[in-house]
Amino acid sequence: MTKWQMTSQGSVSCVVEGRLDVHQASQLRTGLAEARSQGATEIELDLSKVDFMDSAGLAAVVSGLKQARSAGGELYLVNPSSQVRRILELTLLDKVIPQREEAKV
Amino acid sequence: MISAFRYFNIKEPSLKTLSFAFPADSAHLELLGCFIERACLETESALVELVVDELVVNAIQHGAANRLEVQIEPEANSYQVWVLDNGKAFNPITHAPKPMGELREGGYGLAILHKVAHDLQYQRQDGWNRIGMRFNKGETQ
Numbered sequence: 001m002t003k004w005q006m007t008s009q010g011s012v013s014c015v016v017e018g019r020l021d022v023h024q025a026s027q028l029r030t031g032l033a034e035a036r037s038q039g040a041t042e043i044e045l046d047l048s049k050v051d052f053m054d055s056a057g058l059a060a061v062v063s064g065l066k067q068a069r070s071a072g073g074e075l076y077l078v079n080p081s082s083q084v085r086r087i088l089e090l091t092l093l094d095k096v097i098p099q100r101e102e103a104k105v
Numbered sequence: 106m107i108s109a110f111r112y113f114n115i116k117e118p119s120l121k122t123l124s125f126a127f128p129a130d131s132a133h134l135e136l137l138g139c140f141i142e143r144a145c146l147e148t149e150s151a152l153v154e155l156v157v158d159e160l161v162v163n164a165i166q167h168g169a170a171n172r173l174e175v176q177i178e179p180e181a182n183s184y185q186v187w188v189l190d191n192g193k194a195f196n197p198i199t200h201a202p203k204p205m206g207e208l209r210e211g212g213y214g215l216a217i218l219h220k221v222a223h224d225l226q227y228q229r230q231d232g233w234n235r236i237g238m239r240f241n242k243g244e245t246q
Binding site for chain 1: 132135136151156162205214216220
């Protein structure tokens, strides 16, 4: 399940729950595109309740980050679950995708 | 049709091969994950699931497979895992993995496979890809 809400001008909080695999990755891409179309530039992506993420999910996150940056904004992962941390560490993307322990927007 | 069954090893009856066969539909990935979790109790099953998931999705999306099967053979100190699909020939061993740590949207599935799985094997038999790998018991990456 993917849901998002605008929390302040240009800031969006997006929450993903359950599996972030090839199925849900497309929902995440759609959700982030909708948020951008509403003017979101700073995106917090809460992955604390994701219990499985594969490379398709990872690609959706990277896509969201690149598109946020191309619009002059940023995407932050908020409190990623242990499984998400695992794949970020394996792929060394934990060094390049910004993370926050708690939501700020 | 989805089927899960168990083979018995005639030479060593104590060793059993667990099998999960399913049509090429990524909607079955969650069920496949449950199968792997229960079959690989003595290793980090999430890593096995991650690698198998990548191969299965690749076979469906790029190999045009319509049947898949995952076999897990518990051995003394490891699990021998086979991923079978009837799609186009694909040997993951001959594909060099792309570097980690780059902000790109593809190519991480194969890189994870090479990083996490041991003793990669590839066979092409009767129109089926058979990709083999080993995960040691008690091992975390």
